[in-house]
Amino acid sequence: MTRRFxxxxxxxxxxxxxxxxxxxxxxxxxxxxxxFALGSGQVAAGGFCGALPK
Incomplete structure (x- = not known):
């Protein structure tokens, strides 16, 4: 295989x-x-493994 292919x-x-x-x-x-949700007031959704339980 060539690089072009x-x-x-x-x-x-x-x-x-x-x-x-x-x-x-x-x-x-x-x-x-x-x-982009930078400062839009939307809450992050989904899981994050490093998030501590409340």
């Missing part, structure tokens, strides 16, 4: 992944989480 394969894989993500479900900006 491997790079082309990687770029094609990324393009296919983005295309699959784009066309798999329609975008809904009203239900999407904030892109």
């Amino acid at each position: 491997t790079a082309s394969l990687a770029v094609a894989g990324l393009v296919l992944l983005v295309a699959f993500d784009q066309f798999s479900t329609p975008l809904n900006p009203y239900q999407a989480p904030a892109l």
Whole structure:
């Protein structure tokens, strides 16, 4: 395998992944989480292994 073939394969894989993500479900900006939640007032959701129980 040459470097050009491997790079082309990687770029094609990324393009296919983005295309699959784009066309798999329609975008809904009203239900999407904030892109950056820095000081937005949103509480973090999900688990964190280092979080101590209350």
